[in-house]
Amino acid sequence: MPRYIALLKFTDQGARNLKDSTKRAHEFDRAAESAGVKVDGQYWCIGAYDGVLLLSADTEKKVFTLLADLATKGNVRTETLPLFSDLEFDSIVGKAKASRKR
Numbered sequence: 001m002p003r004y005i006a007l008l009k010f011t012d013q014g015a016r017n018l019k020d021s022t023k024r025a026h027e028f029d030r031a032a033e034s035a036g037v038k039v040d041g042q043y044w045c046i047g048a049y050d051g052v053l054l055l056s057a058d059t060e061k062k063v064f065t066l067l068a069d070l071a072t073k074g075n076v077r078t079e080t081l082p083l084f085s086d087l088e089f090d091s092i093v094g095k096a097k098a099s100r101k102r
Contacts, residue, residue: 004083
């Protein structure tokens with residue numbers, strides 16, 4: 001199943017409402033489940049990003065629809081990247097190793 005990492009940065013609104021961040025995160029979990037997206041992890045960070053989401057879904061559209069809805073709430077901005085395992089990466093670059101299994 002395709003996996004994604006979404007890097008989050010608080011907007012000014014999100015920073016003002018920082019105390020509600022975990023509450024919003026739990027609401028996001030419920031929205032993700034309804035949208036057919038699995039939240040594999042949700043973490044808060046210190047540094048260049050304020051949070052990280054690890055997501056998986058059977059279609060890219062489900063993930064990006066969910067993240068677009070998150071963006072409309074105005075608390076975070078996201079930067080999203082697709083993730084690939086070693087076997088997936090090898091198949092993309094033409095180096096698939098049939099004998100390896102995960």
